[in-house]
Amino acid sequence: MSQHICSIAGCTHEAEEAGLCGAHFTAALVHGAFQYSTTSRAHN
Numbered sequence: 001m002s003q004h005i006c007s008i009a010g011c012t013h014e015a016e017e018a019g020l021c022g023a024h025f026t027a028a029l030v031h032g033a034f035q036y037s038t039t040s041r042a043h044n
Helices: 022-031
Strands: none
């Protein structure tokens, strides 16, 4: 199994969600860098 690295330049931590490590993923959510949903919505 290959290990994926965080996509933030200079970060060498393992990617967990959306190509980011836990710290960068949390920071992106807190600062509104992107919208992330763990549930799918039906489009009517």
